[in-house]
Amino acid sequence: MATRVIQVDLLDTDPTVVEFAARTLRSGGLVAFPTETVYGLGANGLDPAAVARIYEAKGRPARNPIILHVASIAEAIPLVANWPPTAQRLAERFWPGPLTIVLERSAKVPDIVTAGGPTVAIRCPNHPIALALIREAGVPLAAPSANRSGELSPTCAEHVLRGLDGRIDLILDGGPTAAGIESTVIDLTHTSPRLLRPGPLPPDEIERIIGPLIRKPDVMDVMKESALPSPGMLDRHYAPRTPLECFMDYPHMIERSIEMCREGKRIAMILFGDQAESTDSIVRVVMPNDPEAYAARLYAVLHELDQKGLDQILAQLPPETDEWLAVRDRLKRASYGPP
Numbered sequence: 001m002a003t004r005v006i007q008v009d010l011l012d013t014d015p016t017v018v019e020f021a022a023r024t025l026r027s028g029g030l031v032a033f034p035t036e037t038v039y040g041l042g043a044n045g046l047d048p049a050a051v052a053r054i055y056e057a058k059g060r061p062a063r064n065p066i067i068l069h070v071a072s073i074a075e076a077i078p079l080v081a082n083w084p085p086t087a088q089r090l091a092e093r094f095w096p097g098p099l100t101i102v103l104e105r106s107a108k109v110p111d112i113v114t115a116g117g118p119t120v121a122i123r124c125p126n127h128p129i130a131l132a133l134i135r136e137a138g139v140p141l142a143a144p145s146a147n148r149s150g151e152l153s154p155t156c157a158e159h160v161l162r163g164l165d166g167r168i169d170l171i172l173d174g175g176p177t178a179a180g181i182e183s184t185v186i187d188l189t190h191t192s193p194r195l196l197r198p199g200p201l202p203p204d205e206i207e208r209i210i211g212p213l214i215r216k217p218d219v220m221d222v223m224k225e226s227a228l229p230s231p232g233m234l235d236r237h238y239a240p241r242t243p244l245e246c247f248m249d250y251p252h253m254i255e256r257s258i259e260m261c262r263e264g265k266r267i268a269m270i271l272f273g274d275q276a277e278s279t280d281s282i283v284r285v286v287m288p289n290d291p292e293a294y295a296a297r298l299y300a301v302l303h304e305l306d307q308k309g310l311d312q313i314l315a316q317l318p319p320e321t322d323e324w325l326a327v328r329d330r331l332k333r334a335s336y337g338p339p
């Protein structure tokens with residue numbers, strides 16, 4: 001299959017392109033599109049055969065459920081068994097935006113979307129192309145990140161093409177995405193709401209609307225304690241091909257870099273703040289001091305470093321504060337285990 005790429009102007013989206021993409025979706029095809037977080041790989045979320053093609057194109061394990069994307073609260077309601085007041089408050093405050101809400105599914109949602117489970121994840125993206133596409137398609141769009149399973153999420157059309165060329169019908173190229181990391185996921189199916197995935201929307205903003213959140217334990221801490229995590233937590237996610245190691249402690253990271261250079265290894269260091277001292281054998285990337293700006297660049301930097309064929313990436317972890325929660329989560333996941 002040839003994958004077509006069509007440029008779309010964000011401010012003046014061509015309706016004939018949106019119509020073409022929507023027709024592709026309605027006839028069971030796969031269309032990658034930009035959202036404010038990362039690019040999604042969309043299919044008609046009510047068509048099990050179309051959703052099956054997403055799993056196939058990504059090489060995604062069948063047990064990993066997919067988010068349904070809607071253009072309004074009204075479109076979310078038929079997809080759930082009940083719409084609690086907490087969901088209403090969150091959606092009113094944060095949709096369209098980088099917040100995914102997990103609720104009990106309705107019978108309308110195909111099994112393949114929820115991986116057979118009793119819940120469905122729903123989000124309304126804050127992006128003109130995504131919203132126009134959902135409206136024109138007239139169905140909720142099942143859309144995971146538009147990358148091969150286990151690899152980095154794409155923040156521009158070129159990243160999507162690198163991973164999925166020949167496996168999908170169409171890519172709508174709307175330029176680089178703004179937030180750069182995947183949406184915050186909140187589970188509302190228990191007595192207390194749970195944070196399943198930190199993201200661009202900080203937990204304290206959510207807590208201001210619906211009260212305290214139960215934080216999912218840090219994936220790395222769970223593994224250290226060798227407790228039995230849920231299957232999804234053991235997946236290698238959001239990871240570059242180049243092995244990545246995280247460091248809390250800057251001097252320790254420098255020691256390690258010296259050691260690796262002595263062994264003749266080619267490495268990159270992702271630094272935080274302004275502590276870059278240059279040498280010839282090390283690629284140094286200095287990341288912004290602000291969590292939002294850091295997140296917006298993170299995957300683009302990892303994609304770029306992957307292209308250099310280095311032996312190792314060393315990354316300095318930002319402080320253990322809530323505003324850095326999502327960035328630390330993605331760095332730790334990127335450092336977990338071999339592919």
Ligand code: TXA
Nearest residue numbers: 037039040065066067102119120121143144145182183
């Ligand atoms: O920002 C985003 O959320 C992007 C854009 C495209 O919207 N999408 C995205 O999808 O990151 P994906 O599939 O790459 O990540 C969705 C995460 C997965 O970890 C999946 O297991 C989880 O959400 N998820 C989906 N449905 C779920 C459900 N019913 N219950 C719990 N977790 C769910």
Ligand code: MG
Nearest residue numbers: 144145146153
């Ligand atoms: Mg993903």
